[in-house]
Amino acid sequence: MSEAIYKIVDQLPTGGITVMALKSLDFIIPGQWQNIVGFDNTIRHVTGETDPALIRQIGDRAVRLFNDKSQGYQRALWLYQTVDNTDALLGAAALANKVGEKISFLGFLDKMTPKPERAQAIDLSIKLIVEILAFCQINGIPGDSLGDFLRALADYSGESLMRMAALICFDGLIPLGPDFLLKCLGTLQSLQPNDLQENPTFKAISSVVPGGNPSGQLGFIIESFNAVQGWLNQFVSSHELTPQKVINSLQSFIELSKDNLDYLGAFLDMSTNYYYHTGVQTLARRLIERAVAEI
Amino acid sequence: MARWLTALVLALTLLITGCAPTPPSPYEQVQQESTQRNAPPAVSREATQGSEFNRFFPPEGNGFERIYVQEKKGFAEAKLKKDGKELAMLAISDTISTPEAAAKFQNSTMQIAGYPAVEVGTTQTAILVANRYQVKVLSRDPSFTASDRREWIEKFDLAGLAQLAP
Secondary structure, three states, X not given: OOOOHXXXXXXXXXXXXXXXXXXXXXXXXXXXXXXXXXXXXHHHHHHOOOOHHHHXXXXXXXXXXXXXXXXXXXXXXXXXXXXXXXXXHHHHHHHHXXXXXXXXXXXXXXXXOOOOHHHHHHHHHHHHHHHXXXXXXXXXXXXXXXXXXXXXXXOOOHHHHHHHXXXXXXXXXXXXXXXXXXXXXXXXXXXXXXXXXXXXXXXXXXXXXXXXXXHHHHHHHHHHHHHHHHHHHHHHHHOOOOHHHHHHHHHHHOOOOHHHHHHHHHHHHHHOOHHHHHHHXXXXXXXXXXXXXXX | OHHHHHHHHHHHHHHHHHOOOOOOOOXXXXXXXXHOOOOOOOOOOOOOXXXXXXXXXXXXXXXXXXXXXXXXXXXXEEEEEEOOEEEEEEEEEEOOOOHHHHHXXXXXXXXXXXXXXXXXXXXXXXXXXXXXXXXXXXEOOOOOOHHHHHHHHHHOOHHHHHHHOO
16 A cells, blocks of 8 residues: 555655755746645645645545545556666666776765666656656546647646656756757667666566557657657757756756766766656645545 | 663663654544545546546637646546636536535525536635536636636536536
8 A cells, every 4th residue: 555645745855965956957947846845735835725624625635536546646656656766776786887986976976887878768768658657647638639638748837847857957968968869769769679678667667558568668668759759859949958057057056076977867866856756746736636626 | 780771761761752753644534544445435436537528618719728637537627828827727526426525515505607606715616517517617826816717617518517417
């Protein structure tokens, strides 16, 4: 059984590296993301209601909805959790691979190595798939057409938009460079279905990835990547994003040594769980929006 | 020996006071109720599919955008936007899963489009259609007032929705 949703939201941190790293991206989408934590606090923020009895009623319904497994909210939470957990696994794998270089970067960078480009590209595309799958678990497929669905995706704001910005910056631009989308697509096209099985995140979520078998699943991943590629490209170009801009902003929030920027991607993988953090915020918001409309 | 005992007692005291229980959450009861074996589901098996509700939402136009955001069993919701600003949420839900939601209309003296209506909190206006489906408009911007909510409720295809009820 999953932990209580109100506890999960109450326990979201107000500070730490994840929150600082996300705040450093505010320059891209100013004011879009506030770190709303706490269950009742989220209810007040989402609904604009302040009456404690009404908040309690909304919270009660949200708890019931979350606990009804048929509604998909628990599976969405599991997807967000899995993405960040397997990231930490990759960090641990890097630790086992440790090269004997002298690195002094926040003290613990000597324990990691950057992921190979190919692994990073696979990771980025799988995170995108997880976003689509979690979206469907949380919201269903709203409207009557693919157009409605894509409009809902394009309407991302707040913590969902911040999650996408972090995905682009921390899993795309920083580890793979400005042409990360091309690299990613190239990697995907060169993959054999068996290669997917070697990726820990894919292994963990493969039971919920559509496609039937590894080859069909690879097809689904490539198709999904193609579908959102335009949106990602547009995001990067309209905000004139470069790795350097992101790093500069990160440096004003987190102390980084200029000599070891190669390791920045690995550092972010291991020390942040931005996907889970903003994922829980998205899940809570949608649950609450449904609860308040149903009571 | 005595010194050792004092140290132990001190350590235990620290341990006990350090682990003072946090006050129970007001949601503990509903958490327990909804996770015990044979707990009733939050959404009834007989609830109407959310996709059935889509066609009764108000149409777009006059600069207003309607973006469908959720569609689940017993529930559908769309966002109402104008000039990029989120003004309100529009929702239809099946009260078969939430009898208390339907019960609140029993004492209502207000009507919208001939259906019993209530205002909830400071941001919501709702009606009950065919004694079954709740249609709600929820303000998300202070400029979107109670009279705007009433106006947008009337824009739903309420007669069509009423026919959906078994």
